[in-house]
Amino acid sequence: MSDEAARGPVFGRRRRANADGEGSRAKRYVVKVTPEEDLALRSRAAVRDVTVARLLFESAMDAGIVTAAERKQAIVMLFKLQRQMASVANNANQIARYANTEGRFPAEATSVLAEYRAVVAEIREAMAAVNRT
Secondary structure (H helix, E strand, C coil): CCHHHHHCCCCCCCCCCCCCCCCCCCCCCCCCCCHHHHHHHHHHHHHHCCCHHHHHHHHHHCCCCCCHHHHHHHHHHHHHHHHHHHHHHHHHHHHHHHHHHHCCCCCCHHHHHHHHHHHHHHHHHHHHHHHHC
């Protein structure tokens, strides 16, 4: 047997290392799927050249996965921010009306600007969360 064969494949699948200790990989999960879902899983696994079990495991362990609950939470945050932005826009409109009527800019307007900037920062964070989904 050559050195290359002993080292294993350069490209392709590799086994996970055996788990050490008591109860190593003793937990087992059962997932039931419809025939259509089975076909989709087998197709995705075949494309990646892995088993369905490996596909499910790697997908579940991926830190980049966003759950439906996280996505829903981000969307709820966007609606909340939309209401806040409407409130800030209304305040800015009132300030503009006052400034046009009185011919001077009120000192209280700086707080509205600070509020606006804070809401915009929150919107950017929420949008980033939604875009990750």
